[in-house]
Every structure is written in C-alpha cells, then in structure tokens.
Amino acid sequence: MQHQPGPPMAFYVVQFLTGLASAASLFLVASGLSIIFGVTRIVNFAHGAFYMIGAYIAFTLTERLSGTFGFWGGIVIAALAVAVIGVIVEMVLLRRIYHAPELFQLLATFGLTLMVEDLVVLIWGPDDLVGRRAPGFKGAIDFFGQNIPSYDLFLIVLSPVVLGILWLLFQRTRWGVLVRAATQDRDMVAALGVNQKWLFTSVFAVGVFLAALGGALQIPRDAVHHAMDLRIIVEVFVVVVIGGLGSIIGAFVAAVLVSELNAFGILIFPKISIILVFLVMAAVLIVRPWGLFGRPEAPARKTPGLTVNPWRPLTSNERLAALATLVIAATLPLFAGNYALTVGSEIAISVIFAVSLHFLMSVGGLASFGHAAYFGLGAYGVAFLAKMAGLPMIVCLLLGPLLGCMGAAVFGFFAVQLSGVYFAMLTLAFAQIVWSIAFQWVSVTGGDNGILGVWPASWAASPSHFYWLSLGIAALVTIALRAMVFSPFGYALRATRDSVLRSEAVGINAKRIQWTAFVIAGTTAGIGGALFAYLKGSVFPDNLGISLSVDALVMVLLGGVETVSGAVIGAIVYKALNIWLVSQTDLSKLVLGGFIVLIVVVFPKGIVGMLEMLAQRRRKASPPGSPLLAKPIESAE
Amino acid sequence: MSLAPPLLAVEGLTKSYGGVHAVRGVSFSLRAGEILALIGPNGAGKSTCFDMLNGQNKPDSGHVRLLGEDTTGRKPREIWRMGVGRTFQITATFATMTVRENVQVALVSHGKQLFNLWGSAPNFDRGEAGRLLELVGMGGYADRPCGELAYGDLKRLELAVALANQPKLLLMDEPTAGMAPRERVDLMRLTAQIAREKSIGVLFTEHDMDVVFEHADRIIVLNRGTLIAEGSPAEVRGNPQVQAVYLGEGLLYEAGHREGASA
Numbered sequence: 001m002q003h004q005p006g007p008p009m010a011f012y013v014v015q016f017l018t019g020l021a022s023a024a025s026l027f028l029v030a031s032g033l034s035i036i037f038g039v040t041r042i043v044n045f046a047h048g049a050f051y052m053i054g055a056y057i058a059f060t061l062t063e064r065l066s067g068t069f070g071f072w073g074g075i076v077i078a079a080l081a082v083a084v085i086g087v088i089v090e091m092v093l094l095r096r097i098y099h100a101p102e103l104f105q106l107l108a109t110f111g112l113t114l115m116v117e118d119l120v121v122l123i124w125g126p127d128d129l130v131g132r133r134a135p136g137f138k139g140a141i142d143f144f145g146q147n148i149p150s151y152d153l154f155l156i157v158l159s160p161v162v163l164g165i166l167w168l169l170f171q172r173t174r175w176g177v178l179v180r181a182a183t184q185d186r187d188m189v190a191a192l193g194v195n196q197k198w199l200f201t202s203v204f205a206v207g208v209f210l211a212a213l214g215g216a217l218q219i220p221r222d223a224v225h226h227a228m229d230l231r232i233i234v235e236v237f238v239v240v241v242i243g244g245l246g247s248i249i250g251a252f253v254a255a256v257l258v259s260e261l262n263a264f265g266i267l268i269f270p271k272i273s274i275i276l277v278f279l280v281m282a283a284v285l286i287v288r289p290w291g292l293f294g295r296p297e298a299p300a301r302k303t304p305g306l307t308v309n310p311w312r313p314l315t316s317n318e319r320l321a322a323l324a325t326l327v328i329a330a331t332l333p334l335f336a337g338n339y340a341l342t343v344g345s346e347i348a349i350s351v352i353f354a355v356s357l358h359f360l361m362s363v364g365g366l367a368s369f370g371h372a373a374y375f376g377l378g379a380y381g382v383a384f385l386a387k388m389a390g391l392p393m394i395v396c397l398l399l400g401p402l403l404g405c406m407g408a409a410v411f412g413f414f415a416v417q418l419s420g421v422y423f424a425m426l427t428l429a430f431a432q433i434v435w436s437i438a439f440q441w442v443s444v445t446g447g448d449n450g451i452l453g454v455w456p457a458s459w460a461a462s463p464s465h466f467y468w469l470s471l472g473i474a475a476l477v478t479i480a481l482r483a484m485v486f487s488p489f490g491y492a493l494r495a496t497r498d499s500v501l502r503s504e505a506v507g508i509n510a511k512r513i514q515w516t517a518f519v520i521a522g523t524t525a526g527i528g529g530a531l532f533a534y535l536k537g538s539v540f541p542d543n544l545g546i547s548l549s550v551d552a553l554v555m556v557l558l559g560g561v562e563t564v565s566g567a568v569i570g571a572i573v574y575k576a577l578n579i580w581l582v583s584q585t586d587l588s589k590l591v592l593g594g595f596i597v598l599i600v601v602v603f604p605k606g607i608v609g610m611l612e613m614l615a616q617r618r619r620k621a622s623p624p625g626s627p628l629l630a631k632p633i634e635s636a637e
Numbered sequence: 638m639s640l641a642p643p644l645l646a647v648e649g650l651t652k653s654y655g656g657v658h659a660v661r662g663v664s665f666s667l668r669a670g671e672i673l674a675l676i677g678p679n680g681a682g683k684s685t686c687f688d689m690l691n692g693q694n695k696p697d698s699g700h701v702r703l704l705g706e707d708t709t710g711r712k713p714r715e716i717w718r719m720g721v722g723r724t725f726q727i728t729a730t731f732a733t734m735t736v737r738e739n740v741q742v743a744l745v746s747h748g749k750q751l752f753n754l755w756g757s758a759p760n761f762d763r764g765e766a767g768r769l770l771e772l773v774g775m776g777g778y779a780d781r782p783c784g785e786l787a788y789g790d791l792k793r794l795e796l797a798v799a800l801a802n803q804p805k806l807l808l809m810d811e812p813t814a815g816m817a818p819r820e821r822v823d824l825m826r827l828t829a830q831i832a833r834e835k836s837i838g839v840l841f842t843e844h845d846m847d848v849v850f851e852h853a854d855r856i857i858v859l860n861r862g863t864l865i866a867e868g869s870p871a872e873v874r875g876n877p878q879v880q881a882v883y884l885g886e887g888l889l890y891e892a893g894h895r896e897g898a899s900a
C-alpha cells in the first residue's frame with residue numbers, strides 16, 4: 001500500500017474501493033454472528049473457526065474441481081458443508097449450554113476454536129495455502145493509472161446483494177418472521193408452539209453458512225492459514241460492538257466503516273493503523289454503548305448463577321493450613337532441581353495472573369477475555385525500564401506493573417460501560433489492539449523479535465532465589481486480593497455484580513467501583529507479567545496474546561468461578577498439566593480445547609466448587625442436630 | 638409549621654413520550670411522618686411519576702424538591718445520598734450475599750467507605766445491621782443467602798436496606814405486589830409503625846385498595862397523567878370522579894362496604 005505515482009485522487013478512490021472489498025467477508029461473518037446471537041443469545045466464538053474451515057474446504061474443492069463451475073460450485077459446496085458441521089455442533093454441544101451463564105458459552109465455543117486450529121493443521125498442514133483466482137475475475141481494471149482487481153469489484157457488489165437477500169429472507173418468509181419474533185422474545189415464540197429446537201438449529205446453520213461463505217470467498221484475495229480464525233473473530237467483535245449486536249444493517253455499516261478505517265489508517269499511522277479503529281470504537285461506545293444500530297438490552301432475568309453459597313473469610317484453622325502449605329511449598333528448593341524450580345516459579349506467576357482475573361471475574365462479575373493485555377504490559381514495562389532506562393531490578397519490578405495499571409485504567413474505563421458478552425468482546429478487542437501495537441511498532445517493541453536480555457539481578461538470579469521471590473509475591477498478592485474480597489470495597493463490588501439497580505439505589509456508583517476493580521486486577525496481572533519477563537529473560541507479543549488470556553480464564557474456571565480461592569488451585573493444576581502436556585504432544589490445542597469443552601459441559605463448578613459441594617453433602621448426610629427437622633420450623637417462623 | 642418547607646414538594650411534573658402525555662402538571666407535597674398513597678388505574682402515570690421522583694427518569698418540566706432542595710433530574714444514587722430510601726416493585730437484592738451482607742452494603746455506602754480496600758466488611762457496622770434486621774423481623778435470617786428467601790422476606794429485607802441510610806423519605810413502588818394477603822397487612826403495618834416512630838415520610842403506589850385505605854394518611858389519585866383527587870381516605874372514597882375511574886374494577890365499592898358494615 002505504498003504511495004504510487006498517479007493522481008492522488010484516484011489513489012484515494014482505489015484505497016476506498018479496496019476497503020469496500022475487504023468489508024465483504026467481514027460483513028458476511030459479522031451478520032452470521034449477529035443472527036445467531038439474536039435468537040440463541042450465544043456469542044459464537046467459534047464463528048472465526050467456521051470461517052477458517054470454509055476457506056480450507058473451499059481451497060481443496062476449488063483445487064479438485066476444474067472450470068468456472070468447479071470454482072463457484074466449490075465455494076458454495078464448502079459453505080454448505082461447513083453449515084452441516086455447524087448443525088452437528090449445535091445439536092451435540094450448544095443445546096446443552098443454552099441455559100448456562102454467558103461465560104460458559106463463550107468458553108465452550110472458544111474451546112471449539114482451539115480444537116479446530118489443531119485439526120486444520122493436522123489435515124491441511126501448517127503452511128499457507130494460496131488458492132486459485134476466480135474464473136472471470138482474474139484481471140484488474142485500470143482506474144487513472146491505478147489497478148483495481150476485478151474480483152474486488154465483484155466483492156463490492158456482493159455485500160449489498162447478500163444484505164438484500166437476508167432482508168427478503170427475514171421480511172418475506174415464514175421462517176424469517178419466526179426468527180424476528182424469537183429475537184424479540186424467544187420464550188413467547190416457544191409458548192406459541194413453535195419448535196424452538198429446530199428454529200435454533202436452522203438459525204445456527206444460516207449463521208455458520210454465512211461465516212463459511214465469507215471464508216471461502218477470501219481464497220482469491222488472501223492465503224489460507226491456520227491463524228485466520230482469531231484475526232477475523234477479533235475484527236468481527238469490533239464490528240458488532242460498533243454496529244450493534246443483533247443488527248444486520250449494523251453489521252453492514254460497521255463492516256464498511258472498520259474496513260475503510262483499516263484502509264486509510266495505514267496511510268495515517270502506518271505503524272499502528274489499528275489505533276484508528278480503536279478511537280472510533282471508543283467514540284461510538286461513549287455516545288451509543290449498544291452500538292450504532294443496536295438496542296439497549298433489557299437487564300437479563302437474573303439467575304443466581306450455579307450456586308448461592310455465601311462467601312466467608314477463612315477460619316483460623318484454614319489459615320493455618322494455608323500457611324503450612326505455603327511453608328511446604330517454600331521447601332521445594334531443598335530437594336528439587338533447577339528445572340522443577342523454574343516450573344515452580346512459572347506456576348507461582350500463573351497463580352498471580354489467575355487470582356487477578358478471578359478478582360475481576362468472580363468477585364466483580366466481569367469476565368475479561370483479554371486479561372493477558374495487562375500481564376503483557378507489565379512485562380513490557382519491565383523490559384522498557386530495564387533495557388532502555390537501565391534501572392535496577394527492584395525498581396523495575398515496582399514500576400513495571402504501572403504500565404499494566406495505565407492500560408487497565410484506559411481500557412477499563414470503556415470496558416465497564418458495558419457488561420456481559422459486550423464486556424467480553426470489548427476486552428478481547430482491546431487485548432488484540434495492544435498485541436497489534438506490540439507486534440507492529442517494531443522500533444519500540446522489537447515486534448515479533450521481542451525484547452531480549454531482561455535478566456534478574458544477581459540476588460535473584462539463581463533458580464531457588466527466583467522461586468522464593470515468585471512464591472513470596474504470589475502469596476502476598478493472593479492474601480491482599482482475598483482481603484479485598486472481604487473489605488468494604490469487596491462488598492460493594494459484589495453488590496454491583498449481583499444488582500446494578502439496587503447498588504445505584506443505595507448510593508453506589510457502580511461503574512466507578514467496577515473501573516477500580518478493573519485497575520486493581522490489571523495492575524496485579526502486571527505484577528505477574530513483570531516477574532514473568534525476568535523469569536524468561538525476554539518479552540514477546542505472545543505475552544499479551546489471546547491464548548494467554550484464555551489460559552487465565554481456564555485457570556479460574558477449573559478452580560471454580562464461584563469460589564473465593566478456586567483460582568489458586570486452578571492455576572496450579574492447570575499450569576502443571578499444561579507444561580506437562582506441551583512436552584508430551586504436538587496437539588496441545590486440541591487437547592486443551594477438548595478439555596475446556598469438557599469442563600463447561602460436565603464439570604462447571606470447578607475443582608474447589610466440587611469439593612465444597614461434596615463437603616456440604618457430607619455435612620447434610622450426618623446431621624448433628626438433624627437440620628432436616630430444623631428446616632420446616634425455621635420456614636414456619 | 639407552615640414556614641418550614643415540606644419534606645417533599647412536587648410542582649408541575651410533566652413527562653410525555655412522543656404525543657402521549659404520561660404525566661401532566663402533577664403537584665403535591667408530603668410532610669415528615671406522613672404516609673401518602675399514590676393510586677390510579679393501569680396506565681395512569683403512577684410509575685412514570687414515581688421514577689421521576691427517584692431519579693430513574695427525567696421530567697420534561699416541573700420540579701421535585703426535597704426539604705427545599707431541588708432534586709429534579711438527579712441520579713438515583715445522588716437522591717439516595719440526600720436521604721431517600723426506596724424499595725422496588727420487583728425486589729432487587731444482592732442474591733449471592735447473605736441477608737446481613739445486603740444490609741451491610743448499604744451501611745458501607747452510607748458510611749462512605751465504598752473504596753475502603755483494607756477494612757473488614759464482615760464486622761462493618763454489624764450491630765447496626767442486626768438492629769435493622771430485627772426491626773423488620775428478619776433477625777433470625779441474618780446468615781441466610783439472600784437467594785434462598787421467600788418473596789415476602791425479600792420485601793422485608795428491602796425495607797431494612799432502605800432504612801440503612803436513616804432516610805427522611807421512603808419511596809415504595811407497589812410494596813405489597815406479589816405477596817399473600819396476610820403478609821401484605823403485616824408489611825404495611827410494620828412500615829407505618831416505623832414511619833411514625835422515626836418520623837419518616839412514606840410515598841407508595843399500590844393496587845390493593847384495602848392496603849391503601851387502611852394505612853394511608855392521605856391519598857392522591859392519578860388518571861391519564863393528571864391528578865384528579867387528593868385528600869383523606871374518606872374524602873377520596875366519596876369523590877364521584879374517583880368512583881367513576883374505578884367503577885370498572887369494583888374495588889372501592891367492596892372496601893367502602895366493608896368499612897361501612899363494621900362502623
């Protein structure tokens with residue numbers, strides 16, 4: 001996209017048309033996501049995966065089938081095939097989780113995405129695949145000396161056509177009427193005797209078909225590769241946040257807007273073009289938090305989650321037990337080797353990361369899908385201070401996390417304007433923006449090569465010393481956050497999670513409380529990141545990537561979302577398993593993804609949640625003063 | 638007495654949606670310790686009116702004054718800070734917290750300790766929380782998770798929470814909706830008793846005419862957004878305009894007959 005000779009006006013026109021062409025795929029995927037969300041209320045994270053499978057299958061078919069018919073037929077057949085896969089996924093997995101909390105739905109579909117990433121590599125290999133060009137659209141059209149690929153023109157025409165077809169489908173068919181009705185009130189539609197199961201399945205099939213079609217149509221423009229799912233899903237999240245989730249016209253307008261911002265952003269900020277999209281998104285969120293064409297959601301009928309076990313501080317016996325565990329953990333260097341100590345340090349850092357997310361997610365009810373951004377910012381903060389300013393380690397450890405704190409303060413301010421799935425999508429998009437900056441701004445961050453040589457000072461350099469340092473900080477952080485859960489602020493935060501309406505009616509500024517929690521969680525994650533930079537001796541964009549964000553979510557989930565200290569257990573178990581798994585198999589994403597889906601479907605309370613439930617059941621089974629008898633008397637009061 | 642500003646003074650409150658005048662020029666006032674019922678048929682503008690008092694909704698014109706201070710258009714949390722407690726038509730509580738914790742949240746907010754990160758919340762104003770719960774007859778339920786409570790108990794909990802900031806005024810939107818007849822009487826008796834003891838003004842909307850006529854000191858009647866009657870229960874009951882509005886529902890007749898028979 002460098003400046004070329006020719007009249008500048010023509011150049012801008014071509015740039016504009018390129019943007020419009022890029023909008024086509026984005027619109028197809030985003031509209032599919034919106035349609036599915038409208039009816040099922042599921043934000044289908046796996047939508048990017050369906051887009052990717054569509055591209056891969058279309059690649060294979062268009063290579064095998066010859067001629068014009070072969071190409072276009074291949075594209076349509078690919079989209080249909082993926083729609084069938086979608087139907088199977090819907091029937092086998094999603095039907096089990098329609099009534100689960102949003103977080104679980106997002107995680108389950110994310111687990112699917114991870115599985116698909118490995119499966120695709122298994123089937124098609126890790127290399128980029130360059131597909132055929134579209135028959136009939138191979139050339140370019142000359143526009144005042146600038147070239148416009150004719151396939152781009154085809155895509156530019158395609159989006160409004162698809163928009164029109166969707167409009168007809170929803171306005172003119174019986175199925176469309178049912179879908180619109182279900183979007184308004186699905187319980188009412190069910191009460192009217194419509195078979196909801198098949199309505200949901202068909203809607204999901206249509207949505208997946210659109211995503212796969214979007215992927216298949218990308219073949220002549222872009223290489224097919226196994227990371228295209230995450231790239232598209234993040235852009236799609238940005239599109240639906242701007243356009244309004246559930247609105248097809250919103251998806252169209254926002255897809256065009258985002259694509260144009262990308263096309264022209266490269267001219268204005270060549271290094272960090274993504275900034276422009278972020279600024280527009282922030283502006284839209286301030287003016288219209290529900291998107292340009294979205295409607296404010298009525299507050300969801302409040303379900304008290306999975307359990308209503310009240311939280312309580314540890315008893316003195318439990319405190320002693322926790323202290324004893326910590327002391328035992330501190331003896332590790334007496335008998336373990338250097339490798340085990342490095343693993344131990346990494347686990348301790350994971351505990352810091354997990355408890356920081358837990359504070360935001362379980363205590364505050366704000367499930368961030370981009371928490372790694374603040375972890376990574378803490379790591380980069382240390383790297384900048386150590387490498388550029390040459391400050392000593394102790395100063396870096398204290399100041400480095402402030403970068404995470406600042407990032408959380410800026411992004412958190414916007415994120416807490418929203419809640420639920422919007423919050424999840426927005427935090428993910430923010431994290432991806434931070435990742436892009438780290439990746440693209442090579443002169444400052446070193447881009448993909450990262451920043452190397454961030455070594456700890458001599459007092460912390462030996463594995464045992466570093467382990468003690470990490471363990472000590474992890475213990476302090478865990479204790480501090482736990483104390484905060486039972487502080488007046490912690491009560492206020494839980495209050496905003498349970499009912500914003502009631503919170504505001506007792507004088508609580510819910511957004512400010514949530515923002516504060518976001519900054520606390522981000523700063524804490526930054527502390528973890530700062531240690532991590534010293535542990536690895538280097539910082540890379542992956543330190544703030546999506547997979548790390550998901551690691552944190554899984555750690556919290558595995559330990560038990562609704563417990564006070566599940567995150568600690570979850571982090572230890574998950575990190576140990578993960579390190580072991582990576583050393584054992586090349587298909588770690590497949591196993592991990594399957595693992596996530598499994599937890600969500602059969603094990604939603606997590607380890608600590610399960611233990612609490614078992615303990616409670618035992619207490620009920622052997623009653624000292626027979627609570628079975630006590631209960632009716634109590635309720636008769 | 639007449640020189641001091643009334644607890645609540647509402648002047649010319651007006652709100653319309655599109656061409657529909659939901660509330661038109663409604664004025665009334667409320668004294669400390671007085672229990673005032675706002676009644677009217679469905680769609681009369683009660684809820685719109687109510688929401689403009691508690692900050693949920695902004696009037697097109699008109700003023701709301703609390704002890705002489707203008708609160709028009711302020712946010713719910715600001716109005717709470719001025720000494721207004723409220724309960725909701727459909728209860729809003731903190732479902733995963735215990736009954737005591739629900740009250741403590743309000744006490745924390747009242748004590749301006751919301752951003753206190755290090756104190757111990759379980760011990761925060763524990764005595765006061767206990768007293769408030771005793772006051773509404775929920776003392777024995779303090780450690781129960783709020784999500785397990787029966788609906789009537791949730792209503793009583795809301796009352797305890799609403800009293801946590803030592804309010805001068807209580808706004809109760811259909812306080813007895815969804816309750817059994819026996820519970821309704823109990824809750825309103827309790828509210829009336831507390832209001833008189835602490836000299837709190839109470840404004841409530843209500844559909845149950847038995848509750849209204851038994852507990853209200855004064856009644857204002859809305860119909861199609863305008864105030865059509867105001868006065869003591871006896872005056873309102875005898876008002877032909879009110880009777881015309883309510884005739885279809887037959888509630889007034891019933892209430893009137895019962896009272897007449899017992900007198």
